[in-house]
Amino acid sequence: MIGRVVLVVGGSSGIGLASAKAFACRGDDVVLASRSREALDAAQKACREAGSGAVDVIVDDIADPAGAGRVVARTLDLHGRVDVVVHTATVMGYGAVETMPAEVFTEVVDTAIHGTLHLAQAVLPVMRRQHRGVFIGVNSLLGSITVPQMGAYSTAKWGQRAILRTLQQETRDERGVQVCIVSPGSINTPVYDQAANYTGRAARPPVPVLSPDRVAAAIVRLADRPRRHVSVPVGPANPGIITGFRCLPSLYDRLVGPLFRLAALTSKTMPPTPGNVFKPFAAGEGTYGRWPVKR
Numbered sequence: 001m002i003g004r005v006v007l008v009v010g011g012s013s014g015i016g017l018a019s020a021k022a023f024a025c026r027g028d029d030v031v032l033a034s035r036s037r038e039a040l041d042a043a044q045k046a047c048r049e050a051g052s053g054a055v056d057v058i059v060d061d062i063a064d065p066a067g068a069g070r071v072v073a074r075t076l077d078l079h080g081r082v083d084v085v086v087h088t089a090t091v092m093g094y095g096a097v098e099t100m101p102a103e104v105f106t107e108v109v110d111t112a113i114h115g116t117l118h119l120a121q122a123v124l125p126v127m128r129r130q131h132r133g134v135f136i137g138v139n140s141l142l143g144s145i146t147v148p149q150m151g152a153y154s155t156a157k158w159g160q161r162a163i164l165r166t167l168q169q170e171t172r173d174e175r176g177v178q179v180c181i182v183s184p185g186s187i188n189t190p191v192y193d194q195a196a197n198y199t200g201r202a203a204r205p206p207v208p209v210l211s212p213d214r215v216a217a218a219i220v221r222l223a224d225r226p227r228r229h230v231s232v233p234v235g236p237a238n239p240g241i242i243t244g245f246r247c248l249p250s251l252y253d254r255l256v257g258p259l260f261r262l263a264a265l266t267s268k269t270m271p272p273t274p275g276n277v278f279k280p281f282a283a284g285e286g287t288y289g290r291w292p293v294k295r
Helices: 014-025 037-050 067-079 102-130 151-170 212-224 238-247 249-264
Strands: 005-009 029-034 055-059 084-087 133-138 177-184 201-203 231-234 265-269
Touching (some): 014 084, 084 102, 102 133, 133 151, 133 212, 212 231
Parallel strands (some): 005 084, 029 055
């Protein structure tokens, strides 16, 4: 289907921007929503260069209960419909549950869970009226497992996955409306450098690190051929890690802490920081992070 209207929430950076450019290459009209005007301007330029028919930007925050409604309303004002929604907006936090500031933990969780709730409540009624539409939620490997020092993000992604799976069940009555889940593992985006961090050490994505373009390709495939009931894992290690978490919990728990410290934290020390949890850092946003990827 050519000439779709694609709304990408969280489209100024990482997987969201990679997805927006992938849809732009197809000639789709793209609407980018994010908290950062400066980062959105750069993303808009990148999508235009990729070949999009039209690229519009909306500065808003879906963590605001009214934000998603404003984003969807503006998209309808601009285009009259919305065919695909890609929801990638998220913030990440590192730190033990006992010691992470409660307000940081809460904001990480709220951005994923309430952001998904607000967006679904704003856009799914529109898709029902249209009798068509694809809602793609970008979840995470950490929506299926837990890891020490990442309790806030795991809580956020487990809750988000519960909402998305329930929406898959609740939209079965409207055959033209599809809800899909993409679950990446370790992806080379700026999120690791922008995350809240209370571990004392800088974070990095564990190997193998994959390109956000790989996730974007999976998202475009889902928009073309939706898979209603199946989470689409992106990352070769995901199935084995999930199996270990579910079937060998004692062994998993014994190994996950040391492996996390080895693979996900660097030797560089750093002071506690809330990162971009409460406000965006436009200068640090972009499609790619600074990590080598698996080819």
